[in-house]
Amino acid sequence: MEKIIKEAIYIQSPTYIGSYKEEDCIFLLKDISHLVTEKDDKEREEDINDGVHYSQMLPFEDTPSDEYMNIFYESLKENAMKVAVNTLRICEQILKNKGNDVILVSLARGGTPVGVLAKRYIKYKYNIDCPHYSLSIIRDKGLDENALIYIINKHKSTNIQFIDAWTGKGVVNHTLEKACREFNMKYEVDIDSGLAVLSDVGRCAKIYGTREDFLIPSACLNSTGSGLISRTFLDDKIISKHDFHGAKYYSNWKDIDCSNYFVDYISELFEKIDTKSGDKYTDINIKTAREDLIDIQKRFGVDSIRKIKAGIGETTRVLLRKIPYKILVSDINNPNVKYVLLLAKDRGIPIEIYKDMNYLCCALVTFAE
Known part of the structure; x- marks a missing residue:
């Protein structure tokens, strides 16, 4: 059944931001590159002790060191097939649960590379071109409502699948559940808060590839592994009620960006995955x-x-x-x-x-x- 949110505030169309191809991912984020000055750990710790929320500032990011890059490349070589196999696993479950008209929505920024991989795998295996957006979720603040409204109204559907890379303590999952519950009550819709992740170590995702704790290579990098996007930002001095949550776009780092290299590397392995890789696997965890x-x-x-x-x-x-x-x-x-x-x-x-x-x-x- 078609669904739109008529009573919602006016939401503008997104402006292109990030280093992924538009057919891979659309970031629903406001570019705040020239509006916010980054802070180091000491400054942020002082601000937080004074009651400032972490989302009201951005941490200082530097270009990745050789140490970063060596670990990224080595872990990619070692764990690429594991990433590809677990992408297969979550995609098969997503299509089984949501059908062919699913809208993929990754959580910026760590979940974005996995969302790109999911979109690519479904296109490769089933020739289904799922929309894929990436939006902001912030602890204590929730999901970006404007971004959700934009997606629902554009596609006239609430058939959304949220995607992240892994679960740790379950904070994101809890934030997502609470935000969707409140959004559903406010707008009388039925968005499913179930999360899909490659590695569900925290034992809280609805869909997961494995519960093994393994290193997803993109975790070694900051913006240069996630579309050249900073952590997301929310401060009403800069983000109005009509805006998407904010992020800085490190467009000057295009020459050292590994975002597309990572998803290209994994995508090339899809044809090499054993078809039995999607079979049932062992749940190795004991405690929550x-x-x-x-x-x-x-x-x-x-x-x-x-x-x-x-x-x-x-x-x-x-x-x-x-x-x-x-x-x-x-x-x-x-x-x-x-x-x-x-x-x-x-x-x-x-x-x-x-x-x-x-x-x-x-x-x-x-x-x-």
Whole structure:
């Protein structure tokens, strides 16, 4: 049944932003490149302590170091087929649940490369050209309502599938569920908040490829792995009630952008995937994410769950961008943690073996946004 939101505020069409081809992804974001000045960790920590929300500022981003790039390329070579196989798995479930007229909506920015891969796989395998948008979701603030309204009114449909790369602590999933519940009540629609991810370590996604904690290579990079887009931004001094949430577009980094290289590399593997790869696989987890986090918080005296960066993706990001005070590893012999061990050793960060968790590793930090 066709659906539009007649009572909604007027939403303009999106302006092209980002480095993906328009047929791969349309970012529903306002370009704030010349409107916001980035801040370093110290400035942001001071602002947050003064009550400023993390979404009202952007972290400083630098060009990726050789260390970043080496880990990206090596992990891509090692885990590319795993990414491709799990893309197959989530796409088959998405089509089974949603049908051929599904609208793919990835969560900017980490989920965007996976959304591009999902669109490409469905086109490759079934010749179905699903629309794919990427929009903002912000902890404590919710989804970008204007972006959702734009999608619904353009396609006259609420048949949306949300996509992210992985689950960690389940914060995004909780935020998504709450936002969709409130949006559905407000506009009398029926958007499904179920999330599709490649790796559901947090045990909270409706659709997932695996629950194994493995390094998705795009997690090693910031904007240069996600369409040259910054973290999303929301401040009513810059974002009006008619705007999409904001993001900076690093257009000056086109020469070092790996966003399309990553999705092209994985897409070329689709024809090589064993057809049995979509068969049932083992659910290796025992505890829920919340149980894991509470246990870690008690065991190591962490005063806030936000100071636990859970999973190999988040741990790798933290090691590349900040200095955690301790790394927890559940299996030191697992080849997936070799980069974590190397980075921690180089930075003099202590590693502790902690087997009683689903996560392959976690980082404990002193400052959390």
